[in-house]
Amino acid sequence: xxxxxxxxxxxxxxxxxxxxxxxxxxxxxxxxxxxxxxxxxxxxxxxxxxxxxxxxxxxxxxxxxxxxxxxxxxxxxxxxxxxxxxxxxxxxxxxxxxxxxxxxxxxxxxxxxxxxxxxxxxxxxxxxxxxxxxxxxxxxxxxxxxxxxxxxxxxxx
Numbered sequence: 047x048x049x050x051x052x053x054x055x056x057x058x059x060x061x062x063x064x065x066x067x068x069x070x071x072x073x074x075x076x077x078x079x080x081x082x083x084x085x086x087x088x089x090x091x092x093x094x095x096x097x098x099x100x101x102x103x104x105x106x107x108x109x110x111x112x113x114x115x116x117x118x119x120x121x122x123x124x125x126x127x128x129x130x131x132x133x134x135x136x137x138x139x140x141x142x143x144x145x146x147x148x149x150x151x152x153x154x155x156x157x158x159x160x161x162x163x164x165x166x167x168x169x170x171x172x173x174x175x176x177x178x179x180x181x182x183x184x185x186x187x188x189x190x191x192x193x194x195x196x197x198x199x200x201x202x203x
Contacts, residue, residue: 049160051075052124053084054117056131056142060086063166064130071128071164080126085117087141092117094144101151114148122155130164136177138165 053072057064065086072082090113100109108114121127129146131138138146149156165175 049080049125050123051080051082051126051128052120053082053128054130054142054145055084055086056129056139058088058139058141062132064132064164067164067166068128068130083120087145090117092144092148095147095150106152108148108151117145118149118152121149122152124159126160126162128162128164133165133167133175133178138178
């Protein structure tokens with residue numbers, strides 16, 4: 047059965063390592079018969095969350111009228127979410143972090159998904175990604191991972 051796959055490339059460098067891996071993931075998913083969309087987050091207008099909680103009083107609508115509402119709807123509609131980021135100072139980059147923070151408006155609707163995380167780094171030690179993966183699993187996607195039927199897939203190679 048065909049799945050809707052949404053790839054969020056957080057890499058600020060078009061054609062950078064994370065972005066290339068997103069393209070390879072998309073190619074494989076397309077060849078497997080899935081419907082794939084890749085969004086380069088750095089090319090979108092996404093304001094950072096200011097914790098005003100306007101969204102909690104307005105049915106999830108953010109005070110900022112930018113590209114995030116469309117991206118968030120695509121995240122909700124997708125069967126598979128792929129988040130990709132280079133490791134910057136043992137964490138994900140600011141572009142992807144802004145997207146994750148902005149899901150607060152409707153995070154309860156991001157459920158029943160398969161999650162994949164693509165990360166790249168200049169360090170040869172796999173342990174250098176540990177902090178990033180802990181951040182992903184315990185902090186950034188905790189609301190999503192706690193939802194029923196969510197699968198988080200992380201592979202270090």
